[in-house]
Amino acid sequence: MHHCVTVNGSSLLFCEVIPRSTYGWCPGERYCSDSQGFTAQRDLVDARPRSYNGRRTPSRYRALLRMRKAKRRPVESSNRATDSPDTLFSKIDAQKTAVKRSSSSAATIVWLRGRGDLRIHDNPLLLQAQRLNEPLFIMFTWSSADADKNYGFGEAQRVFLFSAVDALNRALNMRFQQVIHYVRLSDDAGLEEYLQLFHFLEASLSARTLLMARRYEPPLLQLDMELECTLTKQRKWKVYTHNMHLLHEPWTVAYDGDATSSAGHFGTLLPFWQAWQRNADLPPEPAAAPSTLPPAAALERCEPRTPACCEKPPPLAGDAFVDRTTRCAPFQFVTSLVETGLHPVRPGTKRWDTVLLGSWAVDEERVRAFLRDFLEHRLPLYEKNKSRADLEVVSRLSPYLALGMLSAREVFHATRAASRRLAASKRSKTFERRLIWRDLAYWTLYMFPEAVTTPIRSHYASQEWNEDPRLLAAWQRGSTGYPIIDAGMRQLWQTGWMPQNIRMAAASFLVEYLNIHWIHGLQWFHRTLIDLDIAINAMMWQNAGRTGLDMWNFVIHPETSARSSDPTGAYVRKWLPELAQLPNAYIHAPWKAPESVLSSAGVQLGATYPQRIIADLGAARKQSQAAVLEMRSRSMPQFFNADGYDRIRVPVLKAVSLPHERFQQTATADNTVWRHVFTRREFREAPFATHLPHETEACDRQEAQLLPKDSTRAMQGKSDAQAAA
Template sequence: MTTRPAPVIVWFRQDLRLADNPALDHAVRTGRPLIPVYILDDGPAVRRIGAASRWWLDGSLRALDADLRRRGAQLVLRRGDSEAELRRLIAETGADTVFMNRRFEPDAFLHDADIAHALTADGVECHGYNGALLARPGAVRTGSGGPYRVFTPFLKALLEAAAPPAPMPAPAAVEAVSRLASGSLDDWALRPTTPDWAGGFDWTPGEAGAATALAAFVGRGLKTYSKGRDHPAEPSVSRLSPHLHWGEIHPWRAVETARRAASNGHVAPAEAEKFVAELGWRDFSAQLLHHFPQMTDTAFRPGYDLMPWRDDPDGLEAWKRGRTGYPIIDAGMRQLWTTGWMHNRVRMIVASFLVKDLLIDWRAGEAWFWDTLVDADLASNVQNWQWVAGSGADASPWFRIFNPVTQGQKFDADGRYVRRWVPELARLPDRWLHAPWTAPAEVLRAAGVRLDRGGYPAPIVDHAAARDRALQALRALPATGD
């Protein structure tokens, strides 16, 4: 009589793919039956994901389950405390090993470590891998052994030291434990219903959607990426950020695909390397947050926590709703609300406006982005907000304050972006589009534009005066390193 080998658990989290998945690959190599599981844990140990991210998670889990079912398995869904649910699965099935890809955000990293230590103490093996980054935090260090705080040397060291893992094809078939109790995505209700504010989300979550997005980008946007990426009306960005965040594609595969296009003569090598550098910035953000976990709540440069932030609920609400009176700001915030995403150049402009024109704490902006972005990644979100605020590592200096009018004129010169997202200004000539309050009354009438609460709002703040106010606030701080 032969004894059936104990099954192994594959614990999916932010690695919702089958190909190039180290945890899944190692589990399959054991030759033992698998239990693929996703646990929705809304407990206090890790920051609860935002509403837009929950929408994405629903679609990504459905895609992953469909991919597993085509291979003879299914995704087991559990909801509750992660350790408790893993222990229930172990008790139900006799599983004695857990495979997972590590999460590196500070709270998640510690939470996973606590679970692994507790299970190991009870005789359950736990194996963790890096399936999310080009290099795990700590793998790339300065000559003195510390973490990098400046991006350019970090990127150079990263690309010299890190090497892409060998391709791991998706398994052709998955032997899995059957008839396990599983939750229902319909019951989880991750998508909004009343109202369905996600009706304008034009995305395809899942591994296949990630592959399609990468192919479309390499086929078109990558050719002019270094310059086109600054122009929000141009299709020159990859739109891979939510796919990368949820682990629907390995970042090394994106690197290799871009470099292959360069080696084949499809794009200039400099364009491919610019894209690789942006992926490196993602790693830079992850390693900063891993080594400096206080960044989620406090300024990386402590002096900036003494900034005299203003309590301005009306200004914050106008910013959130795209009603500031500055067209490029309002276009970006409306794009975010409608699609769950915003072009990167515009993210910098709207962040500068909130922090420096309105003098509202960057943490208020970070919280709004966390809830409304489908690509809300903790490390990238915190690092990028602190970069704009001047308080982060290798940050843009505080005195660099974007002028929302000139930024619009420079990066949306023909107004296509603003006209799409602020249609009430669509008939306004280019000359006046980015500063409609400067247009003559007859021009406004001809374009059907009213600058009042019933039409398009007048600016909620004068940029020149706001800039002076921000610089005065900076001068009042202790030495900040700027």
């Protein structure tokens, strides 16, 4: 059920979802069994004076809850490692007025996590906080678990995240006199620790309302739902979660393979796009920034981790998740973002982050100006030149979309509006499709939660790969001897970004020519991309690795593709200055250059620039192809349909408005069907397990009921990765 709000007169700006407790269902019911006990306990807690961990605090931090005066100087940014707690809090204290806490001044918590929520414009959390008009406590938490190697932020992205949070802190301060409170959590922070944190905020600020953006990575989604459930059911919080990241959320798009579409194979972009359009209205228009925010709620502080602060955690009878006898709270409110441990560069080590950040804006106003610049100057050139790495035509918005410094809905609507002003010949279909491709990535991850680590085509798990670490290292470092691949990998290392077609060329090279498992590519991108997006990265690597819902119907040749993506050679010259003097004829194939040309360009192969790590691309390709065929020849027959297409099991689920409802569906029914997915002709035509035992026939029958007779044939040979690329 949605409660829709009209802001600024007539237009419908956003819809909020009512608190979850209304639905009466939570995952993991074990967390919800003793709500009576918790209600009684909460009353006890409320009766105590609040401070860190329920204790009275030293006199210099005495006031219990502070609010800001309506007009005062902005607080200086707290994100400085040099601020001691004393200095910082006295600065803040000097600009706040203590207010008496009463039940009517319960605080609202806005919890930022860097997953789609780091902005002021089109931010439903801030807009809702504005309407609630309770003292506001904005919080950013960090734990090493947030840097998890599968679902967390990668190293390069952490640098960017650090700057983005810092910039948002400054912007909130300038505009609304709010600061972000930083919390450092223990290394393996999980549900219990978060519950302790919220329990503490409840005790310290009378907080009972939590606003947060939805996360979609499977373990994070699960954690958020459990947290929300426990807080709402056991502790009577109101928890509001909002979509801040996607055009449409995955559970709202009913797509299990379109029986009537001949647009393309299951799981590829075009049929998903059709389902996406059919199932939902256009994404809501973006909302403006809030005009004001309520006054800040401030915490009573004590020195973190000192005996005064934590020698005695609150005595909560029946509270399973607080160790009442021995432990200091595992979280700390720290006074600077540096102290959270978010920044990956340790003091005294080489500052590799400076170059990385040099290429990107971090404050929201500049990011928005960057979007406007794209719409005005580059969108008209996009359709024709989107594959040109030597021209700056694509939007380069991905790092901002990944962290939510820019709203995808705003980009979607702003692009539509800008396109309407363009002559028909200059409009781009592809740009909008790419934003929907982003939704497809999240839908894929939602349907196949293991996709970050495991082949979606499960039989491909047994394929043999090349394990040579020297080849992998050469690819990672950009020293394969193929200029377009090396230029891309060096751009990635230095700036955290590459254009799409160069990413595809690099991925294709790793999988098709080096025959190295795509998971190594995914992990390297995870570590080095500034625009890391768990869902997109997984989808693209699965597709490149031939194990995804789509399978690229092409292999990208590193020399011939370079001639179309970088015809002037400017891209290679920029990232490989050692080749800059080579003439165009040889810039993408220095091994073909006569010795005289190499020497007058100052190039010595094997010394100034590497020799090719594999010289016979044709033979290398045959080897990786043979590995796939060999795997298919020993896979169980139910993994293929009669025409040789790979087959996978797909959950069939109704579209619902909330993730909880979808989980309910999966929890109650064995609702999967077999679906065939696009498979390259070269694999289909080779021998595969064809005898049809009982189970395979059943699969065929099941699929035949879902697809019209001729649709398999109609779709043969179509892979639409290219349609959007």
